[in-house]
Amino acid sequence: MVILETKGIGIHFGGLKAVSNVDFSVEEGSISAIIGPNGAGKTTLFNLIAGFYTPTEGTVYFKGKDITKMKTFERTYMGLARTFQNINLFRELSVMDNVLLGLHTKTKCDPISSMLNLPNKLREERESRKKVMETLEFLNLAHYVNEKAGSLAYGLQKNLEIARAIVSHPSVLLLDEPASGLNTNDLDTLSQGIVAIRNSGITVVLIEHKMDVVMSISDKIAVLNFGQKIADGNPGEICCNPEVIDAYLGKDE
Numbered sequence: 001m002v003i004l005e006t007k008g009i010g011i012h013f014g015g016l017k018a019v020s021n022v023d024f025s026v027e028e029g030s031i032s033a034i035i036g037p038n039g040a041g042k043t044t045l046f047n048l049i050a051g052f053y054t055p056t057e058g059t060v061y062f063k064g065k066d067i068t069k070m071k072t073f074e075r076t077y078m079g080l081a082r083t084f085q086n087i088n089l090f091r092e093l094s095v096m097d098n099v100l101l102g103l104h105t106k107t108k109c110d111p112i113s114s115m116l117n118l119p120n121k122l123r124e125e126r127e128s129r130k131k132v133m134e135t136l137e138f139l140n141l142a143h144y145v146n147e148k149a150g151s152l153a154y155g156l157q158k159n160l161e162i163a164r165a166i167v168s169h170p171s172v173l174l175l176d177e178p179a180s181g182l183n184t185n186d187l188d189t190l191s192q193g194i195v196a197i198r199n200s201g202i203t204v205v206l207i208e209h210k211m212d213v214v215m216s217i218s219d220k221i222a223v224l225n226f227g228q229k230i231a232d233g234n235p236g237e238i239c240c241n242p243e244v245i246d247a248y249l250g251k252d253e
């Protein structure tokens with residue numbers, strides 16, 4: 001079943017067609033990748049899907065519903081989560097507090113209960129902390145729960161961003177270049193982590209330049225070039241597609 005889909009989606013910035021007429025669909029329970037050269041429109045496509053940009057053409061569907069005009073937070077509430085290309089943590093806050101922030105869209109307590117520390121507020125906070133600990137354990141971060149986010153090594157900070165995005169157990173996780181800046185040793189761990197996330201029931205869509213990661217874990221790959229989709233298929237189909245080789249794989253990235 002298709003869980004996420006764009007039909008004819010596009011956005012123009014002045015005269016620049018950053019994304020143009022892109023049909024992109026994601027099967028529930030899969031890992032999909034979006035690849036393409038620098039400036040091809042990958043992050044812009046994510047921004048259109050997540051609601052950071054309003055398209056100048058086309059439609060976005062999530063769980064069968066037209067979400068094109070929905071606000072970002074409404075999409076998050078429906079179960080669409082994302083990470084950003086650059087690390088976007090609260091460096092002075094603890095690992096626990098950073099991940100707790102990822103739950104704020106799902107907590108139900110009203111402000112008065114919060115101020116008065118009413119029992120339902122306390123219970124909710126206990127449950128939230130338990131969920132955070134489970135997520136940290138899942139991503140091998142439990143050991144760092146009380147550390148400041150900014151004090152963690154780069155690879156752990158990237159993992160922490162993923163923890164914050166998945167703590168509310170979204171239906172779809174959009175990962176923007178999760179492997180950027182990681183050393184070769186960390187790439188295998190990242191790939192295993194992404195597969196484990198998918199196996200836990202979260203559909204994953206990633207933008208990635210590291211071809212080893214893309215080819216080893218993706219069920220489907222879509223290729224963008226100059227804002228347009230030039231190919232999609234499984235890794236075997238993509239890596240021998242002449243247009244893809246010409247546009248991307250043949251270049252040194």
Ligand SMILES: Nc1ncnc2c1ncn2[C@@H]1O[C@H](COP(=O)(O)OP(=O)(O)OP(=O)(O)O)[C@@H](O)[C@H]1O
Nearest residue numbers: 013016017018036037038039040041042043044045
């Ligand atoms: N808000 C914006 N205003 C104007 N131009 C933009 C904006 N956002 C993106 N662009 C342009 O749209 C094009 C696509 O950018 P985008 O960041 O989506 O590419 P990308 O494929 O993600 O590249 P990279 O792999 O380098 O991250 C680029 O030419 C970029 O400069």
